[in-house]
Amino acid sequence: MRLPQAQAAVLEAASATESRTVEALAAALDESPTAVTRAAFELADDGLLDVEEEERESVSLTEEGAEYRESGLPEVRLYRAAVDAGADDDPVSMGELLGAAGLDGPAVDIALSNFARKGYGRIESGAVEAAPDADPESDAEAAALDAVAAGDGTDAPEDALDALERRGLVRREASTARSVTLTDAGVTALMEGVEVADTVGALTPDLLTSGAWRDVEFTEYNVEADAETVHGGREHILRQTANRVKDVLVGMGFQEMEGPHVDADFWINDALFMPQDHPARTHWDRFALSDPRRIDHLPEDLVERVRRAHLEGVGEDGEGYHSPWDEEFARALALRGHTTSLSMRYLSGDAVGDLEPPQRYFSVEKVYRNDTLDATHLLEFFQIEGWVMAEDLSVRDLMGTFEEFYSQFGITDIQFKPHYNPYTEPSFELFGRHPETGEIIEIGNSGIFRPEVLEPLGIDCDVMAWGLALERLLMLMYGFEDIRDVHGTLCDLDLLRTVEVVH
Ligand SMILES: N[C@@H](Cc1ccccc1)C(=O)O
Numbered sequence: 001m002r003l004p005q006a007q008a009a010v011l012e013a014a015s016a017t018e019s020r021t022v023e024a025l026a027a028a029l030d031e032s033p034t035a036v037t038r039a040a041f042e043l044a045d046d047g048l049l050d051v052e053e054e055e056r057e058s059v060s061l062t063e064e065g066a067e068y069r070e071s072g073l074p075e076v077r078l079y080r081a082a083v084d085a086g087a088d089d090d091p092v093s094m095g096e097l098l099g100a101a102g103l104d105g106p107a108v109d110i111a112l113s114n115f116a117r118k119g120y121g122r123i124e125s126g127a128v129e130a131a132p133d134a135d136p137e138s139d140a141e142a143a144a145l146d147a148v149a150a151g152d153g154t155d156a157p158e159d160a161l162d163a164l165e166r167r168g169l170v171r172r173e174a175s176t177a178r179s180v181t182l183t184d185a186g187v188t189a190l191m192e193g194v195e196v197a198d199t200v201g202a203l204t205p206d207l208l209t210s211g212a213w214r215d216v217e218f219t220e221y222n223v224e225a226d227a228e229t230v231h232g233g234r235e236h237i238l239r240q241t242a243n244r245v246k247d248v249l250v251g252m253g254f255q256e257m258e259g260p261h262v263d264a265d266f267w268i269n270d271a272l273f274m275p276q277d278h279p280a281r282t283h284w285d286r287f288a289l290s291d292p293r294r295i296d297h298l299p300e301d302l303v304e305r306v307r308r309a310h311l312e313g314v315g316e317d318g319e320g321y322h323s324p325w326d327e328e329f330a331r332a333l334a335l336r337g338h339t340t341s342l343s344m345r346y347l348s349g350d351a352v353g354d355l356e357p358p359q360r361y362f363s364v365e366k367v368y369r370n371d372t373l374d375a376t377h378l379l380e381f382f383q384i385e386g387w388v389m390a391e392d393l394s395v396r397d398l399m400g401t402f403e404e405f406y407s408q409f410g411i412t413d414i415q416f417k418p419h420y421n422p423y424t425e426p427s428f429e430l431f432g433r434h435p436e437t438g439e440i441i442e443i444g445n446s447g448i449f450r451p452e453v454l455e456p457l458g459i460d461c462d463v464m465a466w467g468l469a470l471e472r473l474l475m476l477m478y479g480f481e482d483i484r485d486v487h488g489t490l491c492d493l494d495l496l497r498t499v500e501v502v503h
Contacts, residue, residue: 001189002197004219006031006039011194014049016182025180037228040180045225048186056177059153059161061145065169069145074111076139077101079120082130091127110167145169231497238382238487240501241474242364245384248408252401254360254386259342259351261366264295266330268337270306271344272423273452275321276329280337285370287335294331302348303327305456314455335368338467339385340423347387348457355389357461362386364470375482376441382470384444393462395426398446402430402466411476419445423453424465432472436479443476444468 003011009029014020022040026033043049061069068074081101085092098104103111112123118139121130136142144160147153148170153161164170182190199219200207207213235243246256269281279285307327313320342363345351363385371377388401399416406414411432419427424447432443446466454463471483478499485492 001192002195003043004039004199004201005196006035006201007043008194008196010036010039010180011043011048011182011186011190014180014182014186016184016187019052019179019181021177021179034228037178038225040178041225041227042222043186044180045222046185048183048189050181050183051226052179052181054177054179056175057154057172058175059148059156059170059172061148062169062171065145065148065164068169069149071102073114073139073142073145074101074103074107075114075118075120076136076142077103078111078115078128079130079134079136082121082128087121087128087130088132091124091129094123094126094128097128114167141167141169234497236487237478237496237499237501238470238474241477242382242470244409245364245470245473246362248405249362249364249384249386252360252404254362257339257342257346257351257361257363257385258365259339259345259363261335261368262289262333263336263341264298264330265332265334266295266298266303266306267341267344268334270310270325270330271302271348271453271457272340273309273450274422275310275323276325277323278422286337287368287370289333289335292333294328295333298331299348299350302350302456303330305458306330309452309456314451318452320452337369338367339363339365339383340465340467343385343387343465344457347389347454347459347463354458357389357391359389360387373484375484376472376475378471378483378488381483384468384470384473385466386468387449387463387465389459389461389463391461393448393464395428395448398428398448398464398466401464402444402446406432406473409473409477411473414443415440419447421445421447423450424448425450430466430468432476434475434479434481436481441472441475442469443472 009031010025013025013028022033022036025031026036029036040049040051044051071077072080078097078101081097082088082092085097085100087097098108098111101111115128116122118134119131120134120136121128123129140157140160141163144153144156144164147156148164153170161170161172165172197219198217200216201219203213207216250256265281269278270276274281307325309318309320310325311320311322312318342351342365343361346355346361349355364382365385366380367383368380371379373379388397402414403412406412413433415431416428417431419429421427427445427447429442430444430446431440433439434441444466447464449463449465454460471486474480474486475483480486484490485495
Protein backbone atom coordinates (compact mmCIF):
# COMPACT_ATOMS: atom_id res chain seq x y z
CA MET A 1 0.00 0.00 0.00
CA ARG A 2 1.25 3.46 -0.87
CA LEU A 3 0.56 6.21 1.64
CA PRO A 4 1.69 9.81 1.95
CA GLN A 5 4.71 10.20 4.19
CA ALA A 6 2.91 11.46 7.34
CA GLN A 7 0.28 8.71 7.18
CA ALA A 8 2.88 5.99 6.65
CA ALA A 9 4.87 7.24 9.63
CA VAL A 10 1.81 7.39 11.92
CA LEU A 11 0.68 3.92 10.85
CA GLU A 12 4.10 2.48 11.60
CA ALA A 13 4.34 4.22 14.98
CA ALA A 14 0.87 3.12 16.09
CA SER A 15 0.27 -0.10 17.97
CA ALA A 16 -2.53 -2.65 17.82
CA THR A 17 -2.32 -3.50 21.49
CA GLU A 18 -1.73 -0.20 23.16
CA SER A 19 -3.37 3.13 22.41
CA ARG A 20 -0.91 5.97 21.81
CA THR A 21 -1.67 9.64 22.18
CA VAL A 22 -1.27 12.05 19.34
CA GLU A 23 1.22 13.99 21.46
CA ALA A 24 3.36 10.91 22.05
CA LEU A 25 3.35 10.06 18.35
CA ALA A 26 4.17 13.64 17.42
CA ALA A 27 7.15 13.63 19.78
CA ALA A 28 8.38 10.25 18.53
CA LEU A 29 8.03 11.24 14.88
CA ASP A 30 9.23 14.79 15.29
CA GLU A 31 6.05 16.03 13.63
CA SER A 32 3.55 18.64 14.77
CA PRO A 33 0.51 17.32 16.67
CA THR A 34 -1.67 18.96 14.00
CA ALA A 35 0.03 16.98 11.20
CA VAL A 36 -0.26 13.75 13.21
CA THR A 37 -3.93 14.45 13.95
CA ARG A 38 -4.65 15.09 10.28
CA ALA A 39 -2.85 11.89 9.23
CA ALA A 40 -4.63 9.90 11.96
CA PHE A 41 -8.06 11.10 10.82
CA GLU A 42 -7.21 10.18 7.24
CA LEU A 43 -6.01 6.71 8.24
CA ALA A 44 -9.16 6.29 10.35
CA ASP A 45 -11.28 7.16 7.35
CA ASP A 46 -9.54 4.38 5.40
CA GLY A 47 -10.26 1.97 8.27
CA LEU A 48 -6.59 1.50 9.19
CA LEU A 49 -6.65 3.23 12.55
CA ASP A 50 -9.10 3.88 15.39
CA VAL A 51 -9.06 7.40 16.79
CA GLU A 52 -10.43 7.80 20.28
CA GLU A 53 -11.32 11.21 21.66
CA GLU A 54 -11.58 12.14 25.28
CA GLU A 55 -12.56 15.52 26.68
CA ARG A 56 -9.98 16.31 29.33
CA GLU A 57 -9.68 18.98 31.89
CA SER A 58 -6.29 20.31 32.79
CA VAL A 59 -5.61 22.41 35.85
CA SER A 60 -2.58 24.59 36.33
CA LEU A 61 -1.40 27.16 38.85
CA THR A 62 -1.58 30.83 37.97
CA GLU A 63 1.39 33.00 38.89
CA GLU A 64 -0.36 34.05 42.08
CA GLY A 65 -1.24 30.43 42.84
CA ALA A 66 2.41 29.40 42.49
CA GLU A 67 3.43 32.23 44.79
CA TYR A 68 1.01 31.14 47.54
CA ARG A 69 2.12 27.56 47.24
CA GLU A 70 5.63 28.74 48.06
CA SER A 71 4.74 31.20 50.81
CA GLY A 72 1.43 29.77 52.09
CA LEU A 73 -2.09 31.07 51.55
CA PRO A 74 -2.39 34.56 53.12
CA GLU A 75 -5.21 33.45 55.48
CA VAL A 76 -3.13 30.48 56.66
CA ARG A 77 -0.17 32.75 57.31
CA LEU A 78 -2.41 35.11 59.27
CA TYR A 79 -3.77 32.19 61.32
CA ARG A 80 -0.29 30.85 62.10
CA ALA A 81 0.91 34.31 63.14
CA ALA A 82 -2.23 34.73 65.26
CA VAL A 83 -1.72 31.45 67.11
CA ASP A 84 1.99 32.25 67.63
CA ALA A 85 0.95 35.55 69.18
CA GLY A 86 -1.57 33.87 71.49
CA ALA A 87 -4.67 35.11 69.69
CA ASP A 88 -6.35 31.80 70.43
CA ASP A 89 -6.50 33.01 74.07
CA ASP A 90 -6.80 36.79 73.74
CA PRO A 91 -7.48 38.97 70.71
CA VAL A 92 -4.33 40.49 69.17
CA SER A 93 -4.21 43.71 67.14
CA MET A 94 -4.37 43.14 63.43
CA GLY A 95 -1.49 45.49 62.57
CA GLU A 96 0.87 43.45 64.72
CA LEU A 97 -0.22 40.17 63.13
CA LEU A 98 0.03 41.44 59.58
CA GLY A 99 3.60 42.47 60.27
CA ALA A 100 4.43 39.13 61.88
CA ALA A 101 2.84 37.21 58.98
CA GLY A 102 4.68 39.38 56.45
CA LEU A 103 1.44 40.37 54.74
CA ASP A 104 1.05 43.63 52.89
CA GLY A 105 -0.61 45.13 49.81
CA PRO A 106 -3.46 43.16 48.29
CA ALA A 107 -2.53 40.06 50.34
CA VAL A 108 -4.01 41.80 53.41
CA ASP A 109 -7.53 41.94 51.99
CA ILE A 110 -7.18 38.40 50.70
CA ALA A 111 -6.12 37.15 54.14
CA LEU A 112 -8.95 38.97 55.89
CA SER A 113 -11.72 37.88 53.55
CA ASN A 114 -10.73 34.21 53.63
CA PHE A 115 -9.84 34.03 57.32
CA ALA A 116 -13.42 34.23 58.58
CA ARG A 117 -14.83 32.28 55.63
CA LYS A 118 -12.67 29.29 56.54
CA GLY A 119 -13.46 29.43 60.23
CA TYR A 120 -9.94 30.48 61.27
CA GLY A 121 -11.41 33.01 63.64
CA ARG A 122 -13.04 36.41 63.92
CA ILE A 123 -11.90 39.95 63.30
CA GLU A 124 -13.55 42.65 65.35
CA SER A 125 -12.64 46.30 65.72
CA GLY A 126 -9.14 45.73 64.43
CA ALA A 127 -8.37 42.76 66.66
CA VAL A 128 -8.00 39.16 65.58
CA GLU A 129 -9.32 36.22 67.56
CA ALA A 130 -8.04 32.84 66.36
CA ALA A 131 -10.27 29.75 66.57
CA PRO A 132 -8.30 27.39 68.86
CA ASP A 133 -9.43 24.23 67.08
CA ALA A 134 -8.90 25.28 63.45
CA ASP A 135 -6.33 23.21 61.61
CA PRO A 136 -4.40 24.91 58.82
CA GLU A 137 -2.68 21.58 58.07
CA SER A 138 -5.93 20.31 56.59
CA ASP A 139 -6.75 23.43 54.59
CA ALA A 140 -8.51 21.95 51.53
CA GLU A 141 -7.49 24.79 49.24
CA ALA A 142 -3.82 24.53 50.24
CA ALA A 143 -3.96 20.77 49.64
CA ALA A 144 -5.55 21.34 46.22
CA LEU A 145 -2.83 23.85 45.34
CA ASP A 146 -0.23 21.17 46.13
CA ALA A 147 -2.10 18.59 44.08
CA VAL A 148 -2.27 20.93 41.09
CA ALA A 149 1.45 21.68 41.37
CA ALA A 150 2.16 17.94 41.51
CA GLY A 151 0.23 17.47 38.26
CA ASP A 152 -2.78 15.60 39.62
CA GLY A 153 -5.02 18.58 40.16
CA THR A 154 -8.00 16.99 38.45
CA ASP A 155 -8.24 14.55 41.38
CA ALA A 156 -8.54 17.35 43.94
CA PRO A 157 -12.00 17.93 45.48
CA GLU A 158 -14.25 19.88 43.14
CA ASP A 159 -15.28 22.56 45.67
CA ALA A 160 -11.67 23.31 46.60
CA LEU A 161 -10.80 23.69 42.90
CA ASP A 162 -13.84 25.90 42.38
CA ALA A 163 -12.74 28.11 45.25
CA LEU A 164 -9.19 28.33 43.89
CA GLU A 165 -10.48 29.14 40.43
CA ARG A 166 -12.68 31.92 41.81
CA ARG A 167 -9.65 33.29 43.66
CA GLY A 168 -7.68 33.28 40.41
CA LEU A 169 -5.12 30.82 41.82
CA VAL A 170 -5.69 28.02 39.33
CA ARG A 171 -6.66 27.94 35.71
CA ARG A 172 -8.89 25.18 34.34
CA GLU A 173 -8.87 24.39 30.66
CA ALA A 174 -10.75 21.83 28.63
CA SER A 175 -9.00 20.05 25.81
CA THR A 176 -9.61 17.08 23.58
CA ALA A 177 -7.09 14.28 23.96
CA ARG A 178 -6.86 11.93 20.99
CA SER A 179 -5.21 8.54 20.93
CA VAL A 180 -4.94 5.94 18.23
CA THR A 181 -4.77 2.15 17.88
CA LEU A 182 -4.20 0.04 14.79
CA THR A 183 -7.23 -1.78 13.42
CA ASP A 184 -6.98 -5.30 11.97
CA ALA A 185 -6.90 -3.74 8.52
CA GLY A 186 -4.05 -1.50 9.68
CA VAL A 187 -2.08 -4.50 10.94
CA THR A 188 -2.65 -6.32 7.64
CA ALA A 189 -1.55 -3.27 5.65
CA LEU A 190 1.64 -3.06 7.69
CA MET A 191 2.36 -6.76 7.23
CA GLU A 192 1.86 -6.50 3.50
CA GLY A 193 4.19 -3.52 3.48
CA VAL A 194 3.59 0.22 3.32
CA GLU A 195 5.45 2.34 0.85
CA VAL A 196 5.82 6.06 1.16
CA ALA A 197 4.19 7.70 -1.80
CA ASP A 198 6.25 10.44 -3.22
CA THR A 199 3.51 12.97 -2.93
CA VAL A 200 3.39 16.40 -1.41
CA GLY A 201 0.78 16.97 1.25
CA ALA A 202 0.97 20.72 1.51
CA LEU A 203 2.17 23.57 -0.61
CA THR A 204 5.13 25.32 1.02
CA PRO A 205 6.80 28.67 0.29
CA ASP A 206 9.84 26.67 -0.90
CA LEU A 207 7.83 24.74 -3.44
CA LEU A 208 6.42 27.99 -4.73
CA THR A 209 9.62 29.99 -4.98
CA SER A 210 11.68 27.18 -6.47
CA GLY A 211 8.97 26.37 -8.98
CA ALA A 212 9.14 22.72 -7.87
CA TRP A 213 5.36 22.72 -7.39
CA ARG A 214 5.06 22.31 -11.16
CA ASP A 215 6.60 18.83 -11.10
CA VAL A 216 5.53 17.26 -7.80
CA GLU A 217 2.56 15.01 -7.31
CA PHE A 218 0.08 16.29 -4.72
CA THR A 219 -1.64 14.05 -2.20
CA GLU A 220 -5.34 13.78 -2.84
CA TYR A 221 -7.45 15.57 -0.31
CA ASN A 222 -9.84 13.39 1.58
CA VAL A 223 -12.61 15.83 2.29
CA GLU A 224 -14.63 13.19 4.09
CA ALA A 225 -12.06 12.49 6.81
CA ASP A 226 -12.90 13.88 10.21
CA ALA A 227 -10.87 16.89 11.19
CA GLU A 228 -10.19 19.14 14.11
CA THR A 229 -12.76 21.85 14.57
CA VAL A 230 -11.35 25.23 13.69
CA HIS A 231 -13.39 28.17 14.90
CA GLY A 232 -13.13 31.00 12.47
CA GLY A 233 -14.13 34.55 13.24
CA ARG A 234 -17.82 35.24 13.05
CA GLU A 235 -20.03 38.21 13.47
CA HIS A 236 -21.33 38.38 17.04
CA ILE A 237 -24.98 37.54 17.20
CA LEU A 238 -25.78 40.86 18.81
CA ARG A 239 -24.06 42.75 16.00
CA GLN A 240 -25.79 40.51 13.49
CA THR A 241 -29.17 41.31 14.98
CA ALA A 242 -28.33 45.04 15.21
CA ASN A 243 -27.53 45.02 11.50
CA ARG A 244 -30.75 43.23 10.72
CA VAL A 245 -32.71 45.76 12.74
CA LYS A 246 -31.03 48.52 10.76
CA ASP A 247 -31.93 46.83 7.48
CA VAL A 248 -35.54 46.41 8.57
CA LEU A 249 -35.86 50.05 9.64
CA VAL A 250 -34.20 51.32 6.47
CA GLY A 251 -36.68 49.14 4.60
CA MET A 252 -39.47 50.91 6.49
CA GLY A 253 -38.20 54.27 5.28
CA PHE A 254 -36.08 55.35 8.26
CA GLN A 255 -32.74 57.18 8.17
CA GLU A 256 -29.98 56.53 10.70
CA MET A 257 -28.96 59.02 13.41
CA GLU A 258 -25.54 59.17 14.97
CA GLY A 259 -24.14 61.12 17.87
CA PRO A 260 -22.05 61.14 21.04
CA HIS A 261 -22.06 58.41 23.69
CA VAL A 262 -21.14 61.05 26.25
CA ASP A 263 -23.52 63.96 26.13
CA ALA A 264 -24.74 66.95 28.08
CA ASP A 265 -27.62 66.41 30.44
CA PHE A 266 -29.31 69.07 28.38
CA TRP A 267 -29.71 66.66 25.46
CA ILE A 268 -30.20 63.58 27.60
CA ASN A 269 -32.78 65.04 30.00
CA ASP A 270 -33.60 68.74 29.95
CA ALA A 271 -34.71 68.89 26.32
CA LEU A 272 -37.01 65.99 27.21
CA PHE A 273 -38.78 68.02 29.88
CA MET A 274 -37.25 65.83 32.57
CA PRO A 275 -37.35 67.93 35.76
CA GLN A 276 -33.91 68.58 37.19
CA ASP A 277 -34.93 66.98 40.48
CA HIS A 278 -36.19 63.78 38.80
CA PRO A 279 -34.90 60.70 40.69
CA ALA A 280 -33.34 59.25 37.53
CA ARG A 281 -31.08 62.32 37.37
CA THR A 282 -29.28 61.62 40.62
CA HIS A 283 -25.76 60.24 40.67
CA TRP A 284 -27.13 56.80 41.46
CA ASP A 285 -28.43 56.12 38.01
CA ARG A 286 -26.04 57.87 35.71
CA PHE A 287 -22.36 57.56 34.91
CA ALA A 288 -21.17 61.16 35.15
CA LEU A 289 -17.89 62.36 33.68
CA SER A 290 -15.45 64.16 35.91
CA ASP A 291 -13.11 65.25 33.14
CA PRO A 292 -14.31 67.02 31.10
CA ARG A 293 -17.18 67.75 33.39
CA ARG A 294 -19.28 70.08 31.24
CA ILE A 295 -20.18 70.75 27.62
CA ASP A 296 -19.02 74.05 26.15
CA HIS A 297 -21.46 74.47 23.33
CA LEU A 298 -25.24 74.45 23.61
CA PRO A 299 -27.58 76.35 21.25
CA GLU A 300 -28.47 79.46 23.28
CA ASP A 301 -31.99 80.06 21.97
CA LEU A 302 -32.94 76.47 22.56
CA VAL A 303 -31.53 76.56 26.09
CA GLU A 304 -33.70 79.59 26.81
CA ARG A 305 -36.85 77.98 25.36
CA VAL A 306 -36.23 74.75 27.29
CA ARG A 307 -35.66 76.73 30.47
CA ARG A 308 -38.98 78.56 30.00
CA ALA A 309 -40.83 75.31 29.31
CA HIS A 310 -39.45 73.87 32.56
CA LEU A 311 -40.46 76.94 34.55
CA GLU A 312 -43.80 77.87 33.01
CA GLY A 313 -44.79 75.10 30.62
CA VAL A 314 -45.92 75.95 27.10
CA GLY A 315 -49.12 77.40 25.62
CA GLU A 316 -51.74 79.64 27.16
CA ASP A 317 -52.54 77.56 30.20
CA GLY A 318 -49.23 75.72 30.33
CA GLU A 319 -47.88 74.40 33.61
CA GLY A 320 -44.18 74.11 34.23
CA TYR A 321 -42.38 72.69 37.24
CA HIS A 322 -42.01 76.10 38.92
CA SER A 323 -38.77 74.87 40.45
CA PRO A 324 -35.34 76.40 39.75
CA TRP A 325 -33.70 75.41 36.46
CA ASP A 326 -29.92 75.54 36.47
CA GLU A 327 -28.04 75.82 33.17
CA GLU A 328 -24.82 74.51 34.73
CA PHE A 329 -26.67 71.36 35.78
CA ALA A 330 -27.84 70.95 32.17
CA ARG A 331 -24.26 71.28 30.91
CA ALA A 332 -22.94 68.37 33.00
CA LEU A 333 -21.61 65.46 30.92
CA ALA A 334 -22.57 61.82 31.38
CA LEU A 335 -22.72 58.58 29.44
CA ARG A 336 -26.15 58.65 27.80
CA GLY A 337 -28.74 56.53 29.60
CA HIS A 338 -30.88 56.46 26.47
CA THR A 339 -30.42 57.42 22.85
CA THR A 340 -33.34 59.83 23.05
CA SER A 341 -30.51 62.40 23.34
CA LEU A 342 -29.87 61.73 19.64
CA SER A 343 -33.55 62.23 18.82
CA MET A 344 -33.36 65.61 20.58
CA ARG A 345 -30.27 66.63 18.64
CA TYR A 346 -31.94 65.70 15.35
CA LEU A 347 -35.39 67.10 16.13
CA SER A 348 -33.89 70.42 17.27
CA GLY A 349 -32.18 70.90 13.93
CA ASP A 350 -28.80 70.79 15.66
CA ALA A 351 -27.64 67.60 13.90
CA VAL A 352 -28.75 67.98 10.28
CA GLY A 353 -30.61 71.30 10.13
CA ASP A 354 -34.33 71.97 10.40
CA LEU A 355 -36.51 69.08 9.32
CA GLU A 356 -39.88 69.32 7.61
CA PRO A 357 -42.48 66.56 8.08
CA PRO A 358 -42.75 63.76 7.20
CA GLN A 359 -39.51 62.34 8.62
CA ARG A 360 -38.46 59.00 10.06
CA TYR A 361 -35.20 58.48 11.94
CA PHE A 362 -33.64 55.64 13.97
CA SER A 363 -30.47 54.52 15.70
CA VAL A 364 -29.27 51.20 17.12
CA GLU A 365 -26.70 52.32 19.62
CA LYS A 366 -25.28 51.66 23.04
CA VAL A 367 -26.67 53.22 26.21
CA TYR A 368 -25.35 53.07 29.76
CA ARG A 369 -27.23 52.68 33.06
CA ASN A 370 -26.11 52.09 36.58
CA ASP A 371 -28.41 49.10 37.07
CA THR A 372 -27.90 46.01 39.19
CA LEU A 373 -26.62 43.23 36.95
CA ASP A 374 -28.94 40.28 36.60
CA ALA A 375 -30.32 37.93 33.94
CA THR A 376 -32.09 40.74 32.12
CA HIS A 377 -30.01 43.83 33.01
CA LEU A 378 -26.56 44.93 31.98
CA LEU A 379 -24.74 48.18 32.66
CA GLU A 380 -24.68 48.86 28.96
CA PHE A 381 -27.04 47.68 26.28
CA PHE A 382 -28.24 48.57 22.81
CA GLN A 383 -31.30 50.67 22.34
CA ILE A 384 -33.31 50.77 19.14
CA GLU A 385 -34.35 54.40 19.10
CA GLY A 386 -36.77 55.75 16.55
CA TRP A 387 -39.20 58.52 15.78
CA VAL A 388 -41.68 59.56 13.14
CA MET A 389 -42.54 63.21 12.55
CA ALA A 390 -45.81 63.83 10.68
CA GLU A 391 -49.07 65.75 10.78
CA ASP A 392 -51.75 64.02 12.88
CA LEU A 393 -50.19 60.93 14.35
CA SER A 394 -52.16 58.71 16.69
CA VAL A 395 -51.61 55.74 18.98
CA ARG A 396 -52.76 53.53 16.10
CA ASP A 397 -49.75 54.68 14.06
CA LEU A 398 -47.46 53.88 16.95
CA MET A 399 -48.91 50.40 17.51
CA GLY A 400 -49.00 49.66 13.80
CA THR A 401 -45.34 50.60 13.43
CA PHE A 402 -44.34 48.19 16.21
CA GLU A 403 -46.49 45.42 14.81
CA GLU A 404 -44.87 45.84 11.42
CA PHE A 405 -41.38 46.05 12.92
CA TYR A 406 -41.59 43.04 15.25
CA SER A 407 -43.39 40.86 12.70
CA GLN A 408 -40.22 41.03 10.59
CA PHE A 409 -38.56 39.07 13.39
CA GLY A 410 -41.39 36.57 13.66
CA ILE A 411 -42.85 38.23 16.76
CA THR A 412 -46.56 38.76 16.31
CA ASP A 413 -47.94 38.87 19.84
CA ILE A 414 -46.63 42.08 21.39
CA GLN A 415 -48.68 43.69 24.13
CA PHE A 416 -49.04 47.32 25.17
CA LYS A 417 -49.44 48.80 28.61
CA PRO A 418 -50.16 52.46 29.38
CA HIS A 419 -47.13 54.05 30.98
CA TYR A 420 -45.77 57.39 32.15
CA ASN A 421 -42.78 59.31 30.77
CA PRO A 422 -42.24 63.00 31.57
CA TYR A 423 -41.72 63.59 27.85
CA THR A 424 -44.52 61.65 26.14
CA GLU A 425 -48.29 61.61 26.51
CA PRO A 426 -49.74 59.10 25.94
CA SER A 427 -46.96 56.60 26.68
CA PHE A 428 -46.86 52.84 26.24
CA GLU A 429 -44.60 50.10 27.40
CA LEU A 430 -44.22 47.11 25.09
CA PHE A 431 -44.10 43.52 26.22
CA GLY A 432 -43.37 40.23 24.48
CA ARG A 433 -43.64 36.57 25.48
CA HIS A 434 -40.39 34.69 26.12
CA PRO A 435 -40.46 31.63 23.83
CA GLU A 436 -38.90 29.30 26.44
CA THR A 437 -40.23 30.43 29.79
CA GLY A 438 -43.55 31.85 28.58
CA GLU A 439 -42.91 34.86 30.78
CA ILE A 440 -44.02 38.30 29.61
CA ILE A 441 -40.94 40.54 29.41
CA GLU A 442 -40.65 44.26 28.84
CA ILE A 443 -39.15 45.03 25.47
CA GLY A 444 -39.56 48.76 25.02
CA ASN A 445 -41.04 52.10 25.89
CA SER A 446 -42.75 54.59 23.60
CA GLY A 447 -45.11 57.50 23.24
CA ILE A 448 -46.05 60.72 21.51
CA PHE A 449 -43.90 63.70 22.49
CA ARG A 450 -45.60 66.33 24.66
CA PRO A 451 -45.93 69.95 23.54
CA GLU A 452 -43.50 70.84 26.36
CA VAL A 453 -40.84 68.90 24.41
CA LEU A 454 -41.84 69.85 20.86
CA GLU A 455 -42.56 73.54 21.22
CA PRO A 456 -39.08 74.56 22.42
CA LEU A 457 -37.68 72.47 19.55
CA GLY A 458 -39.77 74.57 17.15
CA ILE A 459 -41.88 71.65 15.91
CA ASP A 460 -45.58 72.16 15.31
CA CYS A 461 -46.61 68.75 14.02
CA ASP A 462 -46.74 65.38 15.82
CA VAL A 463 -43.75 63.18 16.72
CA MET A 464 -44.11 59.62 17.98
CA ALA A 465 -41.02 57.95 19.39
CA TRP A 466 -39.65 54.87 21.12
CA GLY A 467 -36.70 53.12 22.69
CA LEU A 468 -36.61 49.33 22.34
CA ALA A 469 -34.05 47.01 23.88
CA LEU A 470 -32.04 45.10 21.28
CA GLU A 471 -30.98 42.46 23.83
CA ARG A 472 -34.61 41.77 24.74
CA LEU A 473 -35.46 41.34 21.06
CA LEU A 474 -32.61 38.82 20.93
CA MET A 475 -34.09 36.98 23.91
CA LEU A 476 -37.45 36.71 22.15
CA MET A 477 -35.87 35.60 18.87
CA TYR A 478 -33.44 33.03 20.24
CA GLY A 479 -34.93 32.08 23.59
CA PHE A 480 -31.88 33.19 25.62
CA GLU A 481 -32.76 33.28 29.28
CA ASP A 482 -29.71 35.06 30.63
CA ILE A 483 -28.43 38.04 28.75
CA ARG A 484 -24.98 37.45 30.27
CA ASP A 485 -24.68 34.31 28.11
CA VAL A 486 -24.56 36.58 25.09
CA HIS A 487 -22.29 39.36 26.16
CA GLY A 488 -20.10 40.48 28.98
CA THR A 489 -17.26 38.63 30.65
CA LEU A 490 -19.24 35.46 31.35
CA CYS A 491 -20.61 34.96 27.85
CA ASP A 492 -20.87 31.43 26.56
CA LEU A 493 -18.36 31.16 23.70
CA ASP A 494 -19.64 27.80 22.65
CA LEU A 495 -23.13 29.19 22.26
CA LEU A 496 -21.84 32.14 20.26
CA ARG A 497 -19.88 29.80 17.99
CA THR A 498 -22.70 27.42 17.30
CA VAL A 499 -25.92 29.41 17.55
CA GLU A 500 -27.92 29.32 14.35
CA VAL A 501 -29.03 32.47 12.65
CA VAL A 502 -32.78 33.00 13.00
CA HIS A 503 -34.47 34.24 9.83
N1 LIG B 1 -36.12 56.94 26.41
C1 LIG B 1 -37.06 55.91 26.71
C2 LIG B 1 -37.67 55.35 25.45
C3 LIG B 1 -38.53 56.34 24.77
C4 LIG B 1 -38.03 57.09 23.73
C5 LIG B 1 -38.82 58.02 23.11
C6 LIG B 1 -40.13 58.18 23.52
C7 LIG B 1 -40.64 57.43 24.55
C8 LIG B 1 -39.84 56.52 25.19
C9 LIG B 1 -36.35 54.79 27.47
O1 LIG B 1 -35.16 54.75 27.49
O2 LIG B 1 -36.99 53.96 28.07
